[in-house]
Amino acid sequence: MTGYATRIRSLFDEIDNTPWGPQEQALVAQAVALAQESGDERLEYEARLRQTSSANMGGDTDLMLTSFAWCLAHHDADPERFPAEVDGAGDVLWQYKWMASALGNSPEFPSEQIAAVLDDMEAHYQRAGVGPSGVLMARFEDAWAAGRIDEATELQRTLEATPRDDYSHCDACVRSQFAGFFIETGREEDAIRLVGEMIENGFSCGEEPEHALARILLPYLHAGMLDEARTAHLRSYRLAKDNPDNLAIVAKNVVFCAVTGNEARALALVERHLPWLVHDGLDADGHGTALGAFALALDAVAAAGHPELTVRGSDAENLVPVFGEHDGPWRVDDLATAAWAAAGSIADAFDRRNGTDAHTRNLERLREIGTERYDVPIRSHDFSTVIAAAPVLTREDRVARAVALAHAGSSAAIDPLRDLLTDADPAERVTLSSHLLGGLVATDRIDEAEAFLPERLAILRAAGHAEQADLEDRLGLILFGKDLAEAGDALRAEAAAAVGAPPAVRADLVATLAVAKMYEGSFAEARDDAREGVRLFLEAGDAVRAQGVRLLAVDAAASASLFDDARADLDALLSEPISDGRRARALAAKARLHGVAEEFAEGAAAADEAVRLLLSLGADDLRVGEAFVLAGALHEDAGAASLAAGRYRSAVERFESAGAPTADPRYRLGRAMISAGMPEEAVDALHQVLSDETAAEVPAGSRAITVGLLARAYEGARDFGNAVGAWGFAADLHEEAGEAEGQAFALVAQGRHLGNFGEYDDSVIALDTAIALIAGREEQIGLHAEALHLLAQAKMQRGDEDAFDVIDQALTLGRANEAHWYVADVLDTRARLLAARQRTDEAVATALQAADGFAQAGDAGSGAGSELLAARLLVGAERAADAVPLYRAAIEHATTSENEPLRQQAALELGDVYDGLGRHGDAAEVRATTSA
Structure with missing residues (x-):
């Protein structure tokens, strides 16, 4: 095998074991390029078959x-050298099924060309001795898409009567x-039945079941199957959201959100998938479907009271051909109008091509x-609490706002500070330039800060x-926060030499040294330095800068675990x-x-109050997002999981707007949602976390x-099949991380579910492995x-x-650790095992031991x-009379609502026992207790 062939075959192996997506596409492109470079057309044929798929x-x-087209031409010219099917690479006859659909998705291709492709497909299938099912399906899809409904109806009936063959669409697609x-x-109703069969039997393929689940959303709603619709939406969108080829699927999910009161989620989906409108230039049908769905969703957002919100990402340059020129991000109501218009233009083009409406x-x-x-x-999204900043009318107001933003540590202060410097008086320029340099350094815009420093010195x-x-x-910029972790010695030397300097100069030095000591871990010393800085600023008559250093003293005291001091200082400052x-x-x-x-x-x-203030100031998204995370964490610790989820949702949105990573707040959101009884939404959030982390x-x-928390979300959603896979x-x-205890925990959780599914062999393997890891x-x-x-x-x-x-x-381990409830539970299992082995007397005695143990444990x-x-x-041993007091005891002890089904069952069975004993009055009496 030549060097080229070896490399290409190795790429083929890698491609065939890589999931669809950007990495796989890059590998395919590399294989095609190498095959072209080698001049080996057979290898290029195999590479291009993969490329088509x-x-x-x-x-x-x-x-x-x-x-x-390249593959078909080579196959037609030399079918021996370029056979229709190459094992592992693809089948050009199978791929033929995608062609007419692809042409039909763009009005650029005339109907005559689509018809010619379908005829050519049929001719190829006939020459190859292939059955008609694949061609009939392609003709049905073309007739349906073009609006020739009578023709499509006849073809659909013909398809149902046509035997399946190797080139039929799969069960899921059909x-x-x-x-x-x-x-x-x-x-x-027929659609609901078909999709139900598909889901029940686990049929799936490249874009199924997500497409079927998206299609069935509205029928579920119309039929009053609201829970089924909700579950179908969450699963469909989760499966579809990462592949731009699924634009039409996403569109149907957007419509669902818009008509079910989930306008905030609908807006988030629109914002996320706007870039897909320009992904595939030849998928005008998908673009039209999405534009209509997005327009409908934006109308719903406007109707919910938010027409003035801006749609993030709508000002992207590559969207100009879709919506037209616009200054900045579009408002919700304006973009809705533009989207309806764009969808209408696409619809008109298709109808002209197809000759239908x-x-x-x-x-x-x-x-x-x-x-x-x-x-x-669906509580996965909400409209962020946005408080409009008060109108700024005077220059004094603008200065106060800019300085307040700087005091908040917000990057939103930088631009207004620059603007205000142009006409500030000398004293004001000192303050503004200091905040500007601090903001530039804090946001790592060091080059800009270095360039501005000479102007600052002149000021x-x-x-x-x-x-x-x-x-x-x-x-240099050390006084403004640059490289403070390494600046302690330089600052100490300057402080020692500045004994006779003005108080404000010494205050600046000692406060900066306090920050450096925070980096060094000398928190108590940092607190003392900060307090000295406060004293010196007050001596210099600068109470405003003293307040900033008092905050530093609070942080240092808290870091030194001097919490009472920190609280006292804070309370004084806030007063x-x-x-x-x-x-x-x-x-x-x-x-x-x-x-x-x-x-x-x-x-x-x-x-929460800190968040409100930052929002009212118009602080940057990153700073606001961090405040939302803090609020969410405290609400979560307070047991208010639903409130925490709301804060984390807002944090995610803010971080997304800032272009910052969202894995941490999304993880927190998923965790809070599980606690708040929103496991399905948690699955959605945690899947995104896992995708980002991967x-x-x-x-x-x-x-x-993350995957362990996702498994818990699946459990909460009662999706135990996916929970097994996640664990x-x-x-x-x-195991990959070398974490035996974590591995054992996951295996025990998986083993429990496998046992519940009756997969006892796999359960035993998982549990044996776990025990070996932690014994x-x-x-x-x-x-x-x-x-x-x-x-x-x-x-x-x-x-x-x-x-x-x-x-x-298990009993020995439980008794050694005085785990009384656990021992009772294991005894109950032992009783059932004895019963299965026909050792009835021992089983009864052991069951009663278990009952006593549960009672002693308070259960x-x-x-x-x-x-x-x-x-x-x-009863099974024909000792019905002896069973009566035990039934009575069970009824007496099953007092809680969760034990009500057991009480009812025991009462019914006791009634039957009484009848068998001829005690019909007692039977009627005990049965009467079940009718309440």
Whole structure:
């Protein structure tokens, strides 16, 4: 094999084991280029077969058509050398099915060309001896898309009567397509049935089941199946959201959000997927569908009271051909108008090409759908609390606002500070230039800061502050926060030499040294220096700068665990007139101190007020987002998970606007949503976290934590199948990270679910592995005990001879650690195992031991279950009279609402026992207790 061939074959192996997406597309492009360079057309044929499939899955229609045409030409010219199917690479006849659809998706291609492609496809299939199913499906899809409904209806009926063959569409695609057609032609019940069969049987393929789930959303709503619609939306969008080729699927999910009261989520989806409108230049059909959906959603946002909101990302230059020129981001209401117009233009173009009015009618139908309303709350998004900044009319107001933003540490201060410097008086220029340099350094705009420093020095000298200018000339940007971690010695030397300097100069030096000592970890010394800085600024008559250093003293005291001192200083500062920016920082510090003292509700209130102040000032998104995270964390610690989720949602939106990473606030959001009873929404959030972490190549151990939380979300959503997979993935990641305890925890969780599914062999493997990882580890006794109990149950179900040995190990471990409830629970399992082995007397005695153990542990309800087991065993052994008191005990002890089903069942069974004993009055009496 030549060097080229070896490299290309190696690439083929890598491509075939890489999921669809950018990485796979890059590998395919590399393989094609290498094959062209080698001059080996057979290798190029195999590479291009892969490229056609890759382009189809990635939504690159132009590349797909080009690649397919090349392959078809070579196949037609020499079918021996270029066979229709190459194992592992693709099948040109199968790929033919995508061509007519691709041409039909753009009005640039005339109907005659589409018809010719379909005829050519049929001819190729006939020559190859392939059945008609694939061609019929392609003709059906073309007729439906063009609006030739009678023809499509006849073709659909023909397809149902046509035997399937190797080139038929898969079961998932057929059901999805037929469901979509039935919906459009008024047969929603049939569509619901088809999609239900598809989901129940687990049919899937490249874009299924997400497409079918998106199609069925409105029929579910019309049928009153609101819970099913909600679940279908969350799953459909989760599966579709990362592939631009799924634009039409996303569009249907956007419509769902718009008509179900989830306008904030609809807006977020529109903002996220606006770039997809220019992804595939030949998918005009998808673009028209999305534009109509986006317009409908924006109308809903406006109707919900937010027409004036700006749509993030709408000012992107590449969207100008779609919406037209516009100055800055579009308002919601204006973009809705532009989107409807763009959708209408696309519909007109299709209808002219097709000679029907199908696209125009679909758009009209969409507008009608926009008037429908259903109550299906999805609490994943909300409109951020935006407080409009007070109008700034005077120059004095503008200065106060800019300085307050600087006091808040917001980068939003930089531009207004620059503007204000142009006509400021000398004293004002000193203050403004200081804040400007501090802001530039804080935002790592060091080059700009270096360039401005000479002007700052000139400002100081012009205002009569020569010694301050000399100091800043010597230290450069250190006084403004640059490289303070390494600047301690230089600052100490300057401070020692500045004994006779003016108080303001010494105050600046000692305050900056305090920050440097914070970096060094000398927090108590930093607090003392900060307090000296406060004294010196007050001596210099600068109370405003003294307030800033007082905040530094608070931070240093808190870092030194001098919490009482920090609280006292903060309370004193907050009682004085200070800028809103400084007050926001002080409140955030107070919130953190409340958190340290476990006064979480008070801390959350302080953090919320800090957020309000930052919003009223118009602080930058990153600063506001950080404040929302702090508020969310304190609400979460206070047990107010729903309030925490709201804050975290806002933080995510702010970080997205700032272009900052969102994995941390999204993780927190997912965790809060689980606690707040929103597991489905949590799955959505945590999937995005995992996607971001995978793309960023976050270490396996960190990803394992995310996947474990995702598994919990699946459990909360009662999606136990995905929970099993997630726990398995978490275990693999923990193993990769060398974290045995984390791996064991995940395996125990997975083993529990596998046992519940009846997959006892896999459950035993998972649990055995977990036990081997943690056996003998004192700190993991609880997990070890749980694993032993689950293993005993799985082995019992398999009929393993050593099930008793495992149960006895569990009992020994529980008794040694005085885990009374656990021992009772294991005894209940032992009783069931004895019963399965026909050892009835021992089983009854053990069940009663378990009941006594539960009672001693304060859980009479669980004891009732053991008593019911013992009663049933006695009935089965024809000792009905002996069972009566046990039934009575079970009924008496099953007193809580969660045990009500057990009480009802015990009462019904006791009634039957009484009848068998001839005690019919007692039977009637006990049955009467079940009718309440």
